[in-house]
Amino acid sequence: MADDARKTSGFWRRLKWIGLGLLVFGLVAGAYGYYRLMYEHREPLISDPDERFKYGSIGAEHDAGIPYWIFYVLPRMFPEKLPGPNGLASFGVAWEQGRELPIGFTKKKIGFDRVANNCASCHTSSYRTKVDENPSFVVPGANHRLDLQAFFRFLVDAAKDPRFNADNLMREIATVTELDWFDRLAYRFLIIPITKKRLLEREAQFAWIYHEPFPQWGRGRDDAMNLTKYFMIGAPMDNSFGPTDMPAIWNLKKYDAPGTTMNWAGDSHDAYSVIIDSALGLLGAAPKDSDEFLGHVIWLQDYLGQKPPPKYPFAIDAALADAGKAVFDANCASCHASDKTGRRMALAAVATDGERIATWTKANAIAANKAVQEFGIERKGLVEAPLEGYNPPFLDGIWLRAPYLHHGAVPTLRDLLTPPAERPKVFWRGYDLYDPVNVGFVSDGAEAQRVGSKFDVSERASGNQGHEFGTTLPPGEKDALLEYLKTL
Structure with a gap:
């Protein structure tokens, strides 16, 4: 026992x-x-403000991040789905020499390396003064070269392809790096299948960018309010379509003046709200840490509020510019003086294309504000009222904001001073060679057609009518006015 x-x-x-x-x-x-x-590796914030804007994380890697090695090999695996040669560069991203990723693309280790975007991907301008020079990059301007729609479609189309599977991706990744045993198992059995699933889930949200009756956005444009409508509030797809130019966002303190609203149609109250809503669009979900997220927003608000517009890079005829100020005061200041801008003008008064206004309603604004409030975030938010027109824009740095009008339907400022019937009917967007005579970018010719996207004013949401102010001025006064505008 x-x-x-x-x-x-x-x-x-x-x-x-x-x-x-x-x-x-x-x-x-x-x-x-x-x-x-899953462990988030914390890194010190980038100390240089411009570098932080260009490459600093705002937290989008958690839900919207793409595993680094998948992101790296997708252009190699699916070159036929790109808008052109040269891999990721074909999307028109701003890419500084010697950098691992383009401007506006962030890399962060949350368990494994992930790639996401920040504001600089859409808000970094580039230009060249000569054919044979490297581009100059200007933050936080508008990326007039970025084909955002093509980038969205590429990710979804790649995930839909039967070649997007663990065997093929692991084989391609092995040609560029040697993963350790854990990463090999994780990529094969978890990371690749989950990434494919999440990209495919986005197809429903992106339905309208595949809608055949809608023309392509083209380089430098996005259908921002529809993005908000379908992503933030999950609204059903309707027949609205209103791509607009990506805006330059320097010197945002100018919107501190009482009575100003923001965005092309005055649909948001203030810079704080706009930054929050734009950043939430990049995150694709509620922030993991609201305090940390709002810390990034406050930093961006201060940075963008103080960032001055860029100086015109060519010589300016001072006497002609002085004469142009008088022309401006007599013909343009009633809409574009600092006490007039940022305040909505009725559509009938400016008579430009109205499709952008039709993409957004009071009900959409109420629903979007409620969604953000449910994230635990307080802000003035989107204006809960019907849209009636467009905001006359501030003109600081106007020389680098081409093409012109809210949807970029006029290639240069000189074209904008011609009657609508005489403005270009077809041109190419996305070439970065600057045209100092006409004040804008070169928009025709073999090279512009090779690198740019065709813009046809006869297509929906692309009309170049309206804004006939200054079109009857004598040629000499037009020249003087253009010279003055270069100084702003």
Whole structure:
């Protein structure tokens, strides 16, 4: 009996130690798995303000991030789905020499390296003064070269392709890097399948960018309010379509003046709200840490509020510019003086294309404000009223805001001073060679057609009518006015 008791006691002790060992192993394995798959590696904030704007994370890697090595090999695997040659560069991203990723693309380790976007991907301008020079990049201007719609479609189209599977991706990744055993298992059995699933889930949200009756946005434009409508509030797809130019967002303190509203149609109250809503669009979900997220927003508001517009890079005829100020005061200041801008003008008064206004309603604004409030974020938010027209824009740095009108339907400022019937009917957007005579970018010719996207004013939401102010001025006064506008 005693021997049996000792054996039984020994058995239970061994079982206890085995159980304890399994528990410890499970805890260690779980902790290791969490560290390799989910742990967020904190890095110091980038100290240089411009560098932080260009490459600093705002937290989008959590839900909207793409695993780095998948992101790296997709252009190699699916070149036929790109808008042109040269891989990721074909989307018109701003890419500084020697940098691992383009401006506006962030890399952060949350378990494993992930790539996401920040505001600079859409808000970095580029220009060249000569054919044979490297581009100059200007933050936080408008990326007139970025084909955002093509980028969205590329990610979804790649995920829909049967070649997007673990065998093919792992084979391609192995040609450029050697993953350790854990990453090989994680990529094959978790990361690749989950990434494919999440990209495919976006297809429904992107339905309107595949809608055949709608023309392509083209370079430098996005259908911003529809993005908000379908992503933030999950509204059903309707027949609205209103791509507009990506705006320059320097010197935002100018909107501090009482009575001003923001966005092309005055649909948002203030810079704080606009930055929050734009950043939430990049995150694709509620922020993981609201305090940290709002810290980024406050920093952006201060940075963008103080950032001055860029100086015109060519010589300016000072005497002609002085004469142009008088022309401006007599013909333009009634809409574009600092006490007039940022205040909505009725559509009938400016008579430009009205499709952008039709993309957004009071009900949309109420729903979007409610969605953000449910995230636990307080802001003035979107204007809960019907849209009636467009805001005459501030003209600081107007020389670098081409093409012109809210949807970029007129290539240069000189074209804008001609009657609508004489403005270009077809031109190419996205070439960065600057035209100082006409004040805008070169928009025709072999190279502009090679790198740009065709813009046809006869297509929907692309009309170049309206804004006939200054079109009857004598040629000499037009020249003087253009010279003055270069100084702003």
